Amino acid sequence: MREAYPEAMTKSGPAAAADGTTTGSGDIARSLELLWGTGERPSRGPRPGLTLDRIVATAVDVADAEGLAALSMRRLAAELGTGTMSLYRYVPGKGELLDLMLDRVQGEPLAADASQVPDDWRRAIDEMARTYRDNLRAHPWLLKINQARTVLGPSALRGMELALTGLKDMGLDGPELIGVIITVNSYVEGFVRTESHATEAARETGLSHEAFWENQRPYLERAMLSGAYPRIAALPHDAFGDGFDHFAFGLGRLVDGFEVLVRERARK
Template identity: 80%
Template sequence: MTKSGPADGTTTGSGDIARSLELLWGTGERPSRGPKPGLTLDRIVATAVGVADAEGLDALSMRRLSTELGTGTMTLYRYVPGKAELLDLMLDRVQGEPLTRDASEVPGDWRVAVDAMARTYRATLRAHPWLLKINQARTALGPSALRGLELALTGLRGMGLTDPELISVIITVNSFVEGLARTETHAAEAAGETGLSDAAFWESQRPYLARAMLSGGYPRMAALSEDAFGSDFDHFTFGLGRIVDGLEALVRRRAAE
């Protein structure tokens, strides 16, 4: 068996990188000693994603996975060396879910492409919230990851920016999406753990905040309208729009140079 990741199992690229790449690209040898009929690498990864979707990464282990698949834990190790490599496969699998377009179908307008990139990634994070728990600083790049990057770069081709800047555009958009998604996920987790809704949580603080506002020590806060922190405001669309505005200014400046 190979070296596993940290205790929480949330780091990709921490296992046997050569084995992960072999599995991702289909170049590794298949199990030769009595594999269980019907057990495939694809089924293993799909089942692992299902467990993580339903119960989170903490619930996922090789033992739990073997139980779900109705096989022995040692049988799984014939397919996947350990949880660290399994995470690499899971990550590439979910990254591939939205990649149904051909490169020729990518929007020609980079603004539309940025909007689609952000909304698609947001949908992926909502479908698989465990992705936010994974440290992807050293991700093993599989077919889906490269395909996603290829389509993203194709959509941004009309911006007229340098190659490092185009990569930075993708990083900026993804970081914005992850930030809001993480806040959204944390709020849901807090409500589930405490049994207290967001509305009830903030309402419990109202008397204290009202006294603070009357103290005169927070004039800017006191001047805010009642709906300043309202849940109806679409922070995602607003923030994404401002990112596009900023990129638009850069693109125009480059075009004039």
């Protein structure tokens, strides 16, 4: 860490993370240093007025409160009471900042230790899914950033370890265990994504859900009367009501499906 930014950093321009929501900027080593690094200060020069921790925490607060779109480097600097470019002394770019926000937020809801994971794998999956769901609800911006190149920080590894602990009695092999985790996570992410898109749209447009659908009603009714959509028209009125816990429904089916496999494995 002699030089401030390694070679690769200097050639990353606006093109590197075109939409500004891709984590990292190709400089994995730098992100890893920030995540796992000891953060020792150099001996010379004035002492830093900010800390990486404070920057990341503030960034998370802004994103939670007003969405990822509101989190600009200028805005973040203003929130911290410093100049915009000062942030770049602590973070190579916005991509790496997102990496750090990710790892910080993913670590929050994890059980203190493995002994708190339920012994029953059904309950473990249920709890894992609901915990993940609640976390995504608390930080909807998580679903907007590309995690594919997120370095495996301590939180990510701990989450995986705890998940595997909960599934230990299923009697499945390695790829299947990973498959269970991927499936549950995919379902939860997909579900919450739709959900948070709705609340985000309501906030941005100032138009409630009910008002929105009321606006569509005349077009819908015209479409229904056309006779082209008989099965939609035949649905009972409560089909789209909110008196039904769709999340629990889907999760319950998923766990049922896992159980079929587990029983099959146990029989042989």
